[in-house]
Amino acid sequence: MTIAVLGGGAWGTALAQVIASGDRPVTLWARESEVVEAVNGAHENPLFLPKIPLSPLIRATSDLGEIAGAEAVLVVTPAQHMRSVLRGLAPTGQALILCAKGIEAGTLKLLHDVAHEEHPDSPIAVLSGPTFAHEVAAGLPTAITLAAGDEAQAKALAALIARPTFRPYVSTDLAGAEIGGAVKNVLAIACGVVEGAGLGQNARAALIARGFAEMTRFGMARGARPETLAGLSGLGDLVLTCSSTSSRNFSLGVGLGQGKSARDLLSDRRTVAEGAATAPVLVEAARAAGVDMPIAEAVCALLSGEAEVGAVVERLLTRPLSAEVRA
Ligand SMILES: NC(=O)C1=CN([C@@H]2O[C@H](COP(=O)(O)OP(=O)(O)OC[C@H]3O[C@@H](n4cnc5c(N)ncnc54)[C@H](O)[C@@H]3O)[C@@H](O)[C@H]2O)C=CC1
Numbered sequence: 455m456t457i458a459v460l461g462g463g464a465w466g467t468a469l470a471q472v473i474a475s476g477d478r479p480v481t482l483w484a485r486e487s488e489v490v491e492a493v494n495g496a497h498e499n500p501l502f503l504p505k506i507p508l509s510p511l512i513r514a515t516s517d518l519g520e521i522a523g524a525e526a527v528l529v530v531t532p533a534q535h536m537r538s539v540l541r542g543l544a545p546t547g548q549a550l551i552l553c554a555k556g557i558e559a560g561t562l563k564l565l566h567d568v569a570h571e572e573h574p575d576s577p578i579a580v581l582s583g584p585t586f587a588h589e590v591a592a593g594l595p596t597a598i599t600l601a602a603g604d605e606a607q608a609k610a611l612a613a614l615i616a617r618p619t620f621r622p623y624v625s626t627d628l629a630g631a632e633i634g635g636a637v638k639n640v641l642a643i644a645c646g647v648v649e650g651a652g653l654g655q656n657a658r659a660a661l662i663a664r665g666f667a668e669m670t671r672f673g674m675a676r677g678a679r680p681e682t683l684a685g686l687s688g689l690g691d692l693v694l695t696c697s698s699t700s701s702r703n704f705s706l707g708v709g710l711g712q713g714k715s716a717r718d719l720l721s722d723r724r725t726v727a728e729g730a731a732t733a734p735v736l737v738e739a740a741r742a743a744g745v746d747m748p749i750a751e752a753v754c755a756l757l758s759g760e761a762e763v764g765a766v767v768e769r770l771l772t773r774p775l776s777a778e779v780r781a
């Protein structure tokens with residue numbers, strides 16, 4: 455049976471490639487007709503994942519109806535579009551594996567809650583971890599967290615998608631797997647700012663550690679387990695995206711740190727920097743949960759243009775001194 459992938463961006467295409475490497479036919483739903491044509495004709499996706507020859511076992515379509523017969527569906531749309539795309543999918547009870555990283559604006563809901571609302575009869579799983587799409591598509595070794603509400607379900611889905619260089623570790627902590635990925639994108643922007651403003655490597659290490667403390671506080675307030683946040687989908691992904699210009703969030707931060715405006719930096723991008731969409735939602739969700747997230751607040755202020763880099767850094771450095779670990 456086929457496995458379906460919803461979303462023909464870099465990550466959806468890379469996941470289709472890794473699944474197809476196990477001799478499995480993959481149906482890839484893409485919004486853009488040029489992606490459908492290029493994947494079916496030339497076996498490539500020059501729009502979102504250039505220079506990677508794709509498996510002929512991947513067949514692209516723009517018809518959501520063609521997803522109906524698949525054994526499982528990997529959902530890889532940007533977080534803010536996930537609900538509307540899922541709404542167009544027939545309610546067949548297929549397992550949905552969510553691969554986007556974010557929190558829904560307006561409702562402040564995690565994506566597995568959104569998916570459950572739209573498809574109450576489908577088992578829901580979350581796939582997250584340190585995974586640059588171009589490395590996964592090139593077959594480089596990668597490990598991920600695969601969480602489902604039920605352990606047997608998580609194991610069955612892990613067996614379905616595991617490949618020799620793509621190694622899932624199972625979990626039953628859906629909230630933990632999701633929150634790590636959503637929060638690290640915002641922190642990656644902050645680390646990019648440190649790089650762009652030339653604040654040094656000590657500052658970046660401090661930001662990663664204090665950012666992880668924010669992720670843990672927020673995660674635990676929303677029901678995540680701290681050991682999940684310390685794993686691949688939390689700390690693992692935080693380290694990856696806070697240290698490489700391959701990260702779109704980090705590189706957005708570099709531009710902000712150099713004094714460019716978020717509007718200018720985002721206007722000529724076709725690709726997503728999810729942290730920019732997540733930051734205001736995260737700040738709102740943290741305030742609603744009574745959680746202090748000064749780094750996320752700083753990223754938000756920079757993105758909205760409310761404050762400049764110098765002021766934001768000064769605000770962070772002049773906070774009252776406090777204990778490293780809060781009671
Ligand atoms: N690229 C990567 O290395 C990784 C990405 N992710 C996550 O996967 C998700 C998708 O990211 P990418 O594949 O990288 O995207 P991308 O930046 O490569 O491509 C943009 C995607 O957004 C879609 N899109 C734009 N407007 C839309 C709309 N109105 N409705 C539905 N879809 C729309 C486009 O069709 C395209 O698939 C994001 O949440 C991202 O954080 C997760 C792990 C790795």
Ligand SMILES: O=C(CO)COP(=O)(O)O
Pocket residue numbers: 555583584585586587639642691694695700701702703704726727728
């Ligand atoms: O989530 C990712 C790697 O795990 C990709 O990060 P960026 O979206 O910042 O490129």
